[in-house]
Amino acid sequence: MAQALPWKTAWVTGASTGIGREIVLQLMAAGVKVAASARSAEKLGGFGTGVVPIPLDVTDADACAAAAGRIESELGPIDLVVFGAGTYAPVAIDSIDPKLFAHTMETNYIGVVNCLAAVAPRMMARGKGQISWIASVAGFMGLPKAAAYGPTKAALINLAECLAPEMKLKGVRISVINPGFVATPLTAQNDFDMPFLMQPDEAARRTIAGLAEGRFEIAYPRRFVVILRILRALPYPLFFRFITRFVLKAA
């Protein structure tokens, strides 16, 4: 990516694989100093100079606060964060496991809140900064098998809407990223055809471009997003008829 980007220093979580890893690589190639977080220190080791690995479990609020302090003392004020740490497991209706639901909410939603709490006061005190997190088009509506995952992503979209107007008054921009299907370890476990499947480098490119434009919502691929928005707008009887006929029958 040759374009000049508006950030000097960024923090990316979920950085060891998939979309987060590609975001780190593209920010680094554009000259941004990047701190990269995931639980596995080993997987964070391969980025080379220009990226500071910060191993971290986002469910640990104290570790998130310590990470933000360490990044700012080593790299300088953080201008951009992309919180992408996430987990997904499909749910079968005959094996509803509350522990899986709690783990998914703790990682995907509370993990973002923990990181947000670590950086937002620092950015608001400076009167500038950009905070983003990766939700999903799965947060637009309830979908089969996504009973543990979808609610965490709906919560992340709602969280962004809650905070964006007030944070903007403090000089801090909030963005929510809603990808469709992207070919990563997270989706490799899906046993169905994923429509409009995108590669992670393209997802990262669209994410960074949207963030550089300062957009509130960055959702892709566009055609899939339009179809899902139309589906979401249908009255429930039609919505469920569509899901039963085209999603469940295809599964």
Ligand SMILES: NC(=O)c1ccc[n+]([C@@H]2O[C@H](COP(=O)([O-])OP(=O)(O)OC[C@H]3O[C@@H](n4cnc5c(N)ncnc54)[C@H](OP(=O)(O)O)[C@@H]3O)[C@@H](O)[C@H]2O)c1
């Ligand atoms: N792929 C898709 O189709 C898709 C679509 C929409 C949204 N998303 C979202 O995009 C984000 C990235 O997903 P991906 O597809 O790139 O998945 P991925 O390749 O499986 O990456 C997930 C990342 O999160 C890290 N992680 C998981 N639990 C963590 C924890 N407790 N603390 C810190 N890091 C943790 C993983 O590293 P460690 O295991 O080393 O911690 C890894 O770096 C997720 O939020 C996902 O929900 C993905």
